[in-house]
Amino acid sequence: MTLTEFRYIIALAQEGSFSRAAERCSVSQPTLSVAIARLEDELGVLLFERGKGFVSPTDVGTRIVEQARQALLEADKVRQLAHYGRDQLAGPLRLGIIHTIAPYLLPQLICALRPVAPAMPLAIEENMTANLAEMLNDNELDVLVIALPFEQNGVVTRAIYDEDFKIIVPRGHPWEQRTSMSPEEVTGAEVLLLKAGNCFRDQVLGACPQVSSPESGVRLGHSIGTIRSMVASGLGISVLPEGALTHPYSNELLSVIPFIGPSPARRIALAWRTGFVRPKAIDALLLALSRIDNPAYRMQPGLIRGLGTADA
Template sequence: MTLTQLSYVVAVDKHKNFGVAAQHCKVTQPTLSMQIQKLEDELGVILFDRTEQPIKTTKVGEALLKQAKVILREAQKFDEMVLEEKDESRGEIRIGVIPTLAPYLMPLFLKDFTKNNENIKVIVEELQTQQIIQKLDDAELDLGLLVTPIDHAGLQADPIFYEPFMAYVSDKSPLAKLSKVDQKDLNSGDLWLLNDGHCFREQSLLICKNRKKNSDQNKSLMFESGSLETIKKMIDQDYGFTLLPYLATLDLKNSKRLKEFSHPVPTREVSVIYSKYFRKNKIKDNLIESIRRHLPEGLDIVANKKIQVVDLPIGQLS
């Protein structure tokens, strides 16, 4: 049994195709197939049902696959421990960032972070929360920047800062007359939302939970988007309101449509998450320090009595 064979097994399980897995591993398909067959012969089990299309991992294969991932992570951990002992901040770091953070947070610090870590190749992917978690599990990402808490075995979180929610309202909305918004003022029927899969959507719904319902349930337009920017423009042209994270409002400071919440302000906890096998601690600490150094005023790095940290309804991920 070799690490190479195990990496081939993980690739086939992921792509459900020997040819695609071989391309991913940068080897020929016959080479990959031969090594997996050799491993199956050695173990005396069949890992993949080749009669199925796409290829299906067998029951025993699924059990062994989990251990294969652990072994590969531990091997990676061994190399990272050597680099850490040498105090070498080099190589590459792969970071996943949720869409409601990426366009607003990354431009604040990323240029400075890469400048101060010239030996590191930084790869950033914009992904939804569950995609980040899956890629961390599969060792395809090193770090995730997202909203916590997340209860997921094998992952750890370091909170970086606390970001308030703000309301962005149409001039036709009753909220437009208020200087500050209270959660009891929210009418969930007038709320414009991101589409399914975004943790920000779930938190917005939680903030509006048990609030008064819109009496007009026959609105002629029902619209959900994957972009906060699109939703803002729809509100500019129509009615209702949406909730925005503070960083998404920095270019709207003088807008009469933007409303702060009264205390305690609903707030989301933004963290870096990583596998318990992660060993590039110096790079992670440098990342956190760089982010905090470039945060604008209005964001706290520790929770306090003026804020209400909003739970994450999808936090129970296993």
């Protein structure tokens, strides 16, 4: 058995099609089919049930595919150890980050990271939390920037900063002159929210219970930037994270109203696999984050503990 055969059976289990699995592995369908049949002969068990229009792992196949996945992870650790053994801060770091953080944090993070780790560019994947978690588990990403809570077996998290929520209304709105508001006051038929699947949407609904009441006619947007523009145009009001409302994202057509303290907020964190072979890369990120000077981000105390300790 070979690591290549392991990649083939993992791809087939995920795709459920020989043609799609072959395309994913960049080989011809006969090459993939022969390799999997050869592995089944070697192991003496049927890994996949073939039928008209479907391919599905058998019970033992499911267990073997999972073990193959773990074997690939361990093999990749060997490669990474060899590659980064001399310098953990040399070479790309695969960073996953959620949509509601990426446009606002990344420009500041990259500027702060350059002097800390000039030979470590970021290969960035912007996606939803569930997708990023799967990619981290499959070793397609090295570290995530996500909002807590976030729990996954074999993953370490480190809180970075807290970020308050703010109410935004268009100029001329009856609330424009308000100096503060309570979460319970955010209601009505003009509230703009992100579409389902975004963790920030869920956090807003948790912080402002009246928004999800049957009487509220919520309107939806694809991104924070889109919602901010719709509010500025006069379509409605919204609740957004403070970092999305500071310069250069402030807008003279918007009024920003704070919540009565304690303000609803979200806690942002790094997440990486236990035993990640480049702990100094994590510490470099933490050091760069600690150097970001943005009043919207309330950095956690003790964010850095010295290079080489992030795996502790």
